Amino acid sequence: MSRVVFVLVPGVHLLDLSGPAQVFDTARDLGQPYELTYVAERELVPSAQGLTLNARTRWPATGPDDLVVVPGWRSSPPHDGPEPGPHALERLCAHHAAGGTVAGVCAGALALGRAGLLDGRRCTTHHELQDELAARHPRATVVRDVLFTADERVVTSAGIASGIDLALHLLAVRHGPALAARVARNMVVFARRNGHEPQAGVMLRHRSHPDDVVHRVQDLIDARFAEPLSLTYLALTAQVSERTLTRLFTRATGGLTPLRYQQALRLERAEHLIGQGSTVEAAAREVGFDDARMLRRLRARAL
The missing domain is CATH 3.40.50.880 (Class I glutamine amidotransferase (GATase) domain)
Structure with missing residues (x-):
């Protein structure tokens, strides 16, 4: 405890x-x-x-x-x-x-x-x-x-x-973005303020919307961002078509598709691990990438 x-x-x-x-x-x-x-x-x-x-x-x-x-x-x-x-x-x-x-x-x-x-x-x-x-x-x-x-x-x-x-x-x-998202949702504080601090987090920056369908999909991605999650699976979970999910998700998050949102979560977690002394290769495996090349590309793109 x-x-x-x-x-x-x-x-x-x-x-x-x-x-x-x-x-x-x-x-x-x-x-x-x-x-x-x-x-x-x-x-x-x-x-x-x-x-x-x-x-x-x-x-x-x-x-x-x-x-x-x-x-x-x-x-x-x-x-x-x-x-x-x-x-x-x-x-x-x-x-x-x-x-x-x-x-x-x-x-x-x-x-x-x-x-x-x-x-x-x-x-x-x-x-x-x-x-x-x-x-x-x-x-x-x-x-x-x-x-x-x-x-x-x-x-x-x-x-x-x-x-x-x-x-x-x-x-x-301490526990990952999924728990923080559940707590925020329980407290009805989706309209998060975050300034320019990176500690505000990917999950918090893209929760400032009222769309419950998108929140449910984000809950799933937050909890399982290191796993392969196809658009088909996410749409079935949300009980909407793939096209509708993409449209709703992009509108609610300011331009992110579900895949881009998942990649952003992976990148953020990997950066935290690297900051704690992990190698790029180990961090890539931890967050669900098959190898470190994709992580390096995402890091370079972010810079």
Whole structure:
């Protein structure tokens, strides 16, 4: 079982917290063994929106497969309000040092900075806090006008609704795009915003449409992108003709055929594997290509 620990401070923004929490809770409903835990310095935590939350004051044990998330809080100039205390910062550092992933939503990036986790890394936060983040942590690279960044198991997002984008990205990296697609569909967040960040993913970039036939076919391709999937088989599954499926799919995804969509998923997964140290040949086999020549052609085309 993987644990997701949310670190709460007084004035926490509900959507900074509830968006990512809903993503992982939905993944749990779909069969992934996630346990959600909420910690704070005091048991009662007032939110920025007036709702008081209950949290535990003792941190659970965490391992490399666990995630620690710091949701944002109400922070107005001069931004001298409550922030996570020394114990929480120590736990953030220790968790990351042990191989775990840490995430900051909105002002949560300030906490990661205070813990020393942003030095030499790319990060982002809400646009109203970006100047302050850059001033506080000059060794960090603050990326502006993006929804989220991920750099060596340190993930930050612009905040508010973008915490959902961050959490779906983490699901896609951990479990593949098919689960992230199912969670997004369950949460009715097809109209995804993705900026220019490559972490947004092929699946997320082409889910911003209401066509249920195309969503069903995408669900199938997302789950089995490494397998041969003929247009005939996809059309039979969708109970439409091949010509109709191609027309609907191309219109919904902005010009992609089902085959091109599958190739894009394979390429994205292969690039991730190569980035983790896999050879081109091994990555090609892993994502379903008979040999590496097609993968090399697709990579060259993308460049």
